[in-house]
Amino acid sequence: MVDRTHLEELAGATRRLIRTVDGMADTAYAEPSLLPDWTRGQVVAHLALNAEGMTGALHGLTEGTSVPMYASDEARDTDIATLGSAEPEAIRSRLLGGSTDFVHAVVTVPEEAWGVDVERTPGGRTFKAGAIPGMRHREVEIHHADLGLAYTHADWPPGFAERLIEAMAKRDRPETLTVHATDLDRAWHLGEGGPVVSGPAAELGWWLTGRGDGAGLSSDHGQLPRIEAW
Secondary structure, eight states, X not given: OOOHHHHHHHHHHHHHHHHHHHXXXXXGGGSBOSSTTOBHHHHXXXXXXXHHHHHHHHHHXXXXXXXOSOSOHXXXXXXXXXXXXXXXXXXXXXXXXXXXXXXHHHHHSOGGGGGSEEESSTTSOEEEGGGHHHHHXXXXXXXXXXXXXXXOGGGSOHHHHHHHHHHHHHSOOSOOEEEEETTTTEEEXXXXXXXXXXEOHHHHHHHHTTOSOOTTOEETTSSOOOOOOO
């Protein structure tokens, strides 16, 4: 079952993203984002294509068929590069259309289908269909901040920052540490042992995705561990 409150929060995050993208000057699309080697146009293109890929997988669930999110990693990367270099109006249109179609697809999925496995690519990594709304929420909020405009990770709602840390803590990763969100008075253990890294939840979430320099965080070992990019 999908948490309807979570879907409402995703809807709010999507509206904020759309407002930012609609307010971007056409010249901004070719400018660098905060992601290495990605323009802002490519970030928006990725968000549009991600919505389309998830929508296709959700339609498959509704129809009782298996539809991977992407045809392949190579096709995904090529599509991002192609759409990312298109005219800004085309990128904006794809983002709005993909985001709208995603919402419609979510509400048509039968409850029993949320427990079905979905493939990211044919024969590749799988995840439960019920994870898709949360995955999309992370894509929207994190990449919105990646645009490097007025909206930053500091603007994330507290509930999202907390769920992001929970998701990052469940990932297989080489680092061993404990993260303590000082504003939530809550800690997560990533493996056994290692340093305790403390700070506001939004700063911890941003850092755990491999972003930023750890500003606002402290480690009881004196130095922050290096985090691989998400």
